[in-house]
Amino acid sequence: MSDERILDKIKKSMALANSSDGNEVATALRQAQALMKKHGIGCDEVKLSNVETVKAKAGKSQNPPRYHQMLVQLISTAFAVKPIYHSGFDGADIEFIGFDSQPEIAAYCYEVLYRQLLNDRSFYQKTLSRFKHANKIRKADLFAESWVYGVSTKVVKFALTEEQSDILNKYIVKRGDDLTKVAERKHKAKREDGSAIYLGGQAGRNADLFRGTGQDKRAALTHS
Structure with a gap:
């Protein structure tokens, strides 16, 4: 999977966390954090990809x-x-x-x-x-x-x-x-x-x- 696709998946998980309620928020955040950890991507990289x-x-x-x-x-x-x-x-x-x-x-x-x-x-x-x-x-x-x-x-x-x-x-x-x-x-x-x-x-x-x-x-x- 390309870096661009990985970042896109992370951003989608974060967007879901910001627009959901209850358990969905926690699940979306865990998914985003797991992807970041797996691929060695920091918060700055995610933020920079939004530019x-x-x-x-x-x-x-x-x-x-x-x-x-x-x-x-x-x-x-x-x-x-x-x-x-x-x-x-x-x-x-x-x-x-x-x-x-x-x-x-x-x-x-x-x-x-x-x-x-x-x-x-x-x-x-x-x-x-x-x-x-x-x-x-x-x-x-x-x-x-x-x-x-x-x-x-x-x-x-x-x-x-x-x-x-x-x-x-x-x-x-x-x-x-x-x-x-x-x-x-x-x-x-x-x-x-x-x-x-x-x-x-x-x-x-x-x-x-x-x-x-x-x-x-x-x-x-x-x-x-």
Whole structure:
């Protein structure tokens, strides 16, 4: 029997123990413990097997802009997942790591919001034709950062429990992921950037969180 099938049997026994009464609980727990002892499987291995991961495209830059990282952090907080940034010659992606369906929902909502963010940033940048290129980029990036802040006012945030966070950290360490903080492109706001920041916040607050999302994703993402 493969390790995956053994872990699956153990988890089914534990699930039965949590949903049953009386003697069934004791029987299910004994079955789970017997399997763990027989195959030399510890509690940590069982917990780690519950971790799910989903990847989403994150552009091509090895040094993503700050507004992108802000959005990733917002999504991670909203869905109680941990993000890992992967980059290579063929582009970059974000891997959301968590439990149950949370990583899948996080990745989906990230894609929906990131697409809107890029569209709004592009539209705003086109209004800056009289500015030099460097000033356009700075203003557009600050607009986008404020956009993320605007969206954050509409999103419910969930915290991982200490145990969940510990399990995810162990999972990441076990895989040997590179946890070096990614260098990000950021700008220091200037006095004349007030309009970009204000308009970005307004656009973010008007973002459509439900575009392309199902009812379950709506309930998880917002207060309503």
